[in-house]
Amino acid sequence: MLYYLFELLQQTDFPGARLMTYITFRSGAALMLSLFIALVFGRKIIDRLQLMQVGEIIRDLGLEGQMGKTGTPTMGGVIIIISILIPCLLLGDLTNVYMILMIVSTLWLGTLGFLDDYIKVARRNKEGMKGKFKIIGQVGLGLIVGLTMWFSPDIVIRENIEMVNVNADNQEMTVTYTPENVKSTQTTIPFVKNNNFDYAYLTGWLGDNAQLGGWIVFILVTIFVITATSNGANLTDGLDGLCTGTSAIICVALAIMAYLGGNIIYSSYLNIMYIPDSSELVVFMSAFIGALVGFLWYNAFPAQVFMGDTGSLTIGGIIAVFAILIHKELLIPILCAIFFVEDLSVMVQVAYFKITKQRTGTGKRIFKMTPLHHHFQKPGNAGIDALLQGPINPIPESKIVTRFWIIGIFLAVITFVTLKIR
16 A cells, blocks of 8 residues: 555655665565564464463374473464565555465465364364365465466566677677567476476477467466475474474575566576566565564464464465466475475375285384474384384474574575576
């Protein structure tokens, strides 16, 4: 709303009105405002959740300090969502299709997570919403995002093209761009010289319908990325500050990528596609980062509030949709490797247990406990059949979280390096 007010003020030569035209100014203001909302109003929301007795249901899994968390307010993801939406509504360009998609994604997954938490609290049921309904909701968002990117005339790219200039002394490579904006199924792929990958390459056998097939593949990839990342963040939310801090690191990296991809000069330097009007996403992501840091103030060990599925499903979905909109979804396996390793640890543990139980009558485990962060937290061994027994002694929760953050920073650096290693 302030964005449009300042647009009107520009017409009257109001001092400072042009500041709103700068992405950097609006992004900084969005970050500070979201941080302020999370810190100030977050405390009030936590107090309200305590009065409503919206406490986390804890099962005794033999983890150090676990039962002491019983009754800690949950559904704190509401703090994150409010802290994102208010700055975006005030400072964002609400006619920008990228901003609209991010707000829709936040509300969509926030509602899905809220319903899951409500079922857990209201029915005192730790399982919450059935998994198939979560998947349906995530698939639905994937369809919305994928189809919008397909049909919206405002979502376009300019493909980067390498030009080699040869003179008498040497040759140098410069990057130029196609003169017109185009609809494309291209994305960024790491570790290759020409790092644009077109999903239509996979459907070349369709002949004249290859581009149509490329969009269908793209939508399927969109659904998979949103579902996997959202569920990965959900599984990572098991220790105080783990999901929040890890996500903040990921979001800083994505915000930088969005800024670079939305600026034709920086895009040329990195030899990546230029995405017109996508720089508005930096305003959204700045608000998201501020919301995460503000929430971490209360979620750090020992946590005063848990985000619940209201927060974790939303966080993972926002990260996935954001990466898709800036055509960096194939970098997600590197940048969000922590989420996917948490996902895989559960899948591998369950599969191995079922297979060994069918063959021997006794299920065996690879990890002492999953998701993976609990393997390091759980004391002793999972049993004589466990393949990975260590560490024997449990690692303190705060140290596990800090180490995961360090790994997250390392992965973010590696992600940027991939853009220059070809």
